[in-house]
Amino acid sequence: DTEVTQTPKHLVMGMTNKKSLKCEQHMGHRAMYWYKQKAKKPPELMFVYSYEKLSINESVPSRFSPECPNSSLLNLHLHALQPEDSALYLCASSPKTVSGHGPQYFGPGTRLLVL
Amino acid sequence: SQKIEQNSEALNIQEGKTATLTCNYTNYSPAYLQWYRQDPGRGPVFLLLIRENEKEKRKERLKVTFDTTLKQSLFHITASQPADSATYLCALIKAAGNKLTFGGGTRVLVKP
Numbered sequence: 001d002t003e004v005t006q007t008p009k010h011l012v013m014g015m016t017n018k019k020s021l022k023c024e025q026h027m028g029h030r031a032m033y034w035y036k037q038k039a040k041k042p043p044e045l046m047f048v049y050s051y052e053k054l055s056i057n058e059s060v061p062s063r064f065s066p067e068c069p070n071s072s073l074l075n076l077h078l079h080a081l082q083p084e085d086s087a088l089y090l091c092a093s094s095p096k097t098v099s100g101h102g103p104q105y106f107g108p109g110t111r112l113l114v115l
Numbered sequence: 116s117q118k119i120e121q122n123s124e125a126l127n128i129q130e131g132k133t134a135t136l137t138c139n140y141t142n143y144s145p146a147y148l149q150w151y152r153q154d155p156g157r158g159p160v161f162l163l164l165i166r167e168n169e170k171e172k173r174k175e176r177l178k179v180t181f182d183t184t185l186k187q188s189l190f191h192i193t194a195s196q197p198a199d200s201a202t203y204l205c206a207l208i209k210a211a212g213n214k215l216t217f218g219g220g221t222r223v224l225v226k227p
Binding site for chain 1: 149156157158159160161164204214215216217218219220
């Protein structure tokens with residue numbers, strides 16, 4: 001299995017809702033990532049998990065809460081989002097090489113609309 | 116501040132010609148540079164990785180060069196095909212850590 005899957009594909013939520021995005025990979029990768037991508041912009045890193053531990057948080061607001069239950073799963077819990085949080089949320093994984101610089105494999109993303 | 120710049124204007128090219136994309140960076144000392152392809156509404160797909168001590172890398176019709184003196188990478192698609200139409204992103208990574216920083220991307224349109 002050489003792909004990263006993300007669910008749901010699309011999500012519409014109100015500003016008072018709580019929802020979760022899910023990401024799964026079965027490639028044995030030990031680094032997993034969340035990115036946010038606005039239209040016509042490049043992906044922006046949000047969080048990095050390395051061996052199921054949070055290693056990078058790019059000063060993301062607390063209304064985004066990541067979770068890595070095991071080496072194959074990555075969740076992003078959403079609560080009290082703002083309309084400007086509407087974007088494509090991408091999950092990625094990469095092999096944890098000694099140098100940590102392997103290619104990243106991206107999922108298809110979750111298109112989020114906050115009303 | 117650190118900047119990674121790609122030509123924001125779309126590159127229109129005739130089928131069969133070579134497309135050349137540029138990635139320039141400032142205030143950055145990357146150890147690695149990667150190129151990705153992204154189609155609309157999809158996640159980026161890894162294409163090539165080149166290390167700071169490598170000058171050139173090839174994969175099928177793709178070629179990447181990396182000049183750390185000029186702080187520039189060139190990405191070439193030879194014998195371009197309409198299926199090569201996509202946005203191409205360069206991404207830099209420092210020696211320590213696994214944080215990728217992307218350039219703005221260049222959209223390529225190959226016309227038959």
